[in-house]
Amino acid sequence: MATAATRNSSGRGSVIALGIESTAHTFGVGIVSDRKPYILADIRYKYMPSRGGILPREVAQYFSTIAGRAVREALDEAGLGIQDLSLIAVALGPGMGPALRIGATVARALSAAYDLPLIPVNHGIAHIEIARFFSKARDPVILYVSGGTTVIATYSYGRYRIFGETLDIALGNLLDTFAREAGLAPPYIVKGEHVVDLCAKGGRFLRDFPYTVKGQDVSYSGLLTKALRSLARGVDIRDVCYTLREIAFSSAIEVTERCLAHTRKHEVILTGGVAANPVLNDKALRMSKLHQAGFQPIPRKYAGDNGVMIAMAGILAFKSGLVGVKPEDAIINQRWRLDRVDVAWFPKIFGE
Amino acid sequence: MVSEDLRRIISRITSRARILGVGAESVLLVAKINNYKIILKFRKMKPYMDPELAKSLTILRTIKESKIIAIINKNRIPSPRILFSLPKTGLIGMEYIEGTTLKEALERELVDPRTAGRVAGEIIGRVHSIGIVHGDPTTSNYIVKNNNYYLIDYGLSEFSDRLEDRAVDIHLFRRATLATHAKYAGILIESFLDGYRAALGEPADKVIERASKLELMGRYVAERRTVWSKQNYS
């Protein structure tokens, strides 16, 4: 096919990817070029349950109703037709099975129908690459914090290696669970601030809360229990919020610091949904300064899940020689660890 | 309890010390008393924490480290000898081991990874055998001098002979080694376990089994997403 050959030939023209994100609650479609202005479209649909518990199946149901629309809107926003794309990138894991399947199905269909290379992307790797892109940090120590993930990672011998993580619940999970149990949420975010941050204003530090760091790992379940018990005993909720957040953030930053000291690297990045938090960013900055390391917060909008980061990671993989997989081989992997991915493009940063 | 005299002497030593380097949570100074070189380990108040939290961590860890090194010294497990400590200042004085960290020795290929792993494992086995877990056994926390290995940095150590806590030490060494020394990780870990078994004896197998179970059980899985918590941080 002549058109396919032209648009995919390297060296000429720019490489343009459409990236699909559907690992959790956001169905995102991003269109990205490897040349300025890089981000051509960024469409996101977020599943918001009207109330109570959420089933992965409901998320998938919702995704399937908006997926086609999201792709069309992304192409419109970019002012492109499908024939202008060089590849389709899709997050195949880790995440919730039913949700992942919607993204994978859409990506397979687009790839097969328009003869476009299909590039599988690991969701965690995409979070790292978009943070490297914005900060220009070449070889950073990475703190990746979201609703379900708390990981300290850094590059070594062809992969991002995991240095530390949470022994139990993730940082976002801790804050949200506490907020919900304490009756502060939903909604969890009010005027752009997390309700725990709002509540912590004017709070004071309580002495007897557990601070748990083991080597490069953190643990939060004891902290959550203690916070909820203190509330039940009538301790001022502002003090409880302040102390909970102070210990949770400080211990995450401390394990990042331990990794920085051990590896002797010179840059730090923060990525994932909780990376939007200004208090956490302030702590990361102070810690980095202490070790003369560079730190640049990620733009708030790109901390959480989106299709742009999937497209960026897809282009990096594609340009490093990954030709793509057959649609039938694009299989989702709910527990796809980021340290299983060979990052052949490293130390290159997206856009270079 | 430290007398005013000792305090004055320490402050005089400190003022003439030179900076050796920084660790994960401290600044290390070298000072000379006559011809004897000593290390001053200063835990700084972490500027990114609430001052009260920072202060309590500094004091707690300084106390713990000095207490535990003293016991390690008494049991003749290779470590720098402790000389004094001032918990409120976050200061510990100890013998200077003039060598390189195991991490650097491995990177510069100054030591054989098989021997290094074995000795590192033996030392942790001996620490466990006296009812202590180290809490941060990375290759930055061993010093190699003339092919002798010394374990340092007891700030996260605990008194424990629980299987679970011992298994965490094994797991921490394993994961930090995979992340830092990917090239030799296989040999290092394998020989570490051999050394550990040799030093701790029969209980070692259960600990090692538990360490690998920790990973299989998914307790240390990098990605765990709970459905309901993704609303705000997706």
Ligand SMILES: Nc1ncnc2c1ncn2[C@@H]1O[C@H](COP(=O)(O)OP(=O)(O)O)[C@@H](O)[C@H]1O
């Ligand atoms: N007694 C000692 N002799 C020689 N070097 C030491 C000694 N103690 C510490 N160091 C050096 O300082 C570094 C940091 O010391 P450590 O006790 O691990 O502090 P931290 O708790 O800050 O990591 C070590 O990695 C080592 O290079």
Ligand SMILES: [Mg+2]
């Ligand atoms: Mg250390």
